[in-house]
Amino acid sequence: MTENPCLYQCPLCQQPLSHEHRSYVCPSNHRFDQARQGYVNLLPVQHKKSKLPGDPPDSIDARRAWLTSGGYDPLVNQLAQIVGDLSPENLLDAGCAEGYYTRKVGADCTRYGVDIAKHAVKMSAQSDPAGSYAVASVSNLPIQTGAMGAVMSVFSPIFAEEFARVLVDGGSFIAVVPAPNHLLEFRQSLFDQLNEHSSDKHLEVLLGHFDLVKEERLSFELQLDQNQINALLSMTPFAWRASRDKINLLTSLEHLSVQADFNLLRLTKR
Numbered sequence: 001m002t003e004n005p006c007l008y009q010c011p012l013c014q015q016p017l018s019h020e021h022r023s024y025v026c027p028s029n030h031r032f033d034q035a036r037q038g039y040v041n042l043l044p045v046q047h048k049k050s051k052l053p054g055d056p057p058d059s060i061d062a063r064r065a066w067l068t069s070g071g072y073d074p075l076v077n078q079l080a081q082i083v084g085d086l087s088p089e090n091l092l093d094a095g096c097a098e099g100y101y102t103r104k105v106g107a108d109c110t111r112y113g114v115d116i117a118k119h120a121v122k123m124s125a126q127s128d129p130a131g132s133y134a135v136a137s138v139s140n141l142p143i144q145t146g147a148m149g150a151v152m153s154v155f156s157p158i159f160a161e162e163f164a165r166v167l168v169d170g171g172s173f174i175a176v177v178p179a180p181n182h183l184l185e186f187r188q189s190l191f192d193q194l195n196e197h198s199s200d201k202h203l204e205v206l207l208g209h210f211d212l213v214k215e216e217r218l219s220f221e222l223q224l225d226q227n228q229i230n231a232l233l234s235m236t237p238f239a240w241r242a243s244r245d246k247i248n249l250l251t252s253l254e255h256l257s258v259q260a261d262f263n264l265l266r267l268t269k270r
Contacts, residue, residue, distance in 0.1 A: 007148070008024060013030060059235055068233045075260070076101065078103075091109035110132075113128075136158060167269045173269065177197070185222050209270060221258070227253065233251065
């Protein structure tokens with residue numbers, strides 16, 4: 001199997017990294033060793049804001065269980081269609097978590113995934129030896145300028161200027177953000193006041209660097225049993241924002257019908 005080209009850059013001096021004997025090295029001799037599982041940690045200690053940044057391991061494990069069960073298959077299929085139509089040579093999943101979307105959506109691309117959670121990146125690399133995965137912040141990507149044909153962000157923070165930097169001219173940015181009714185029944189059960197989901201705030205930032213090609217909405221209903229309620233809740237921020245009493249009431253339900261509601265944005269770098 002041919003090794004992917006090295007499109008990483010040094011997080012310390014921003015020079016290109018080369019892959020040498022399971023290490024990534026820049027011309028200034030900053031060296032980053034590749035882990036046994038295949039990923040590389042490109043998040044310098046001085047850039048960390050906590051000991052274990054990113055989503056906690058139990059949330060990442062729950063997300064893996066939910067996605068592999070097929071819970072969001074309609075979304076996966078729609079994303080795969082979009083990326084397939086674009087046919088980028090290189091695809092970056094910015095905020096890849098445990099890499100499920102990266103593998104499924106970018107099957108025909110040279111895949112790069114970045115996430116700040118080490119546990120997630122480790123899982124990604126183990127599941128997808130053909131991809132390239134790095135522990136890093138999406139706000140300061142260790143990716144060379146103009147290296148990517150497409151960047152994808154699924155429920156992850158959006159940094160328009162940084163995403164535009166790593167894209168080729170005319171490259172595509174694909175974002176998935178929650179639409180107004182996403183997991184509405186969960187939110188109604190857990191919170192007294194609801195904040196409405198909207199893609200407007202994301203578009204306002206993105207349109208400084210990108211042109212909107214298409215915005216589409218994808219909605220479907222989920223019929224959940226008790227185990228699925230627990231798994232879906234555990235992978236969301238609701239699990240640590242809601243009160244314990246309301247979480248207990250929700251997770252005691254044997255069945256629940258829940259709406260999945262997404263906005264998919266496709267934009268082109270100017």
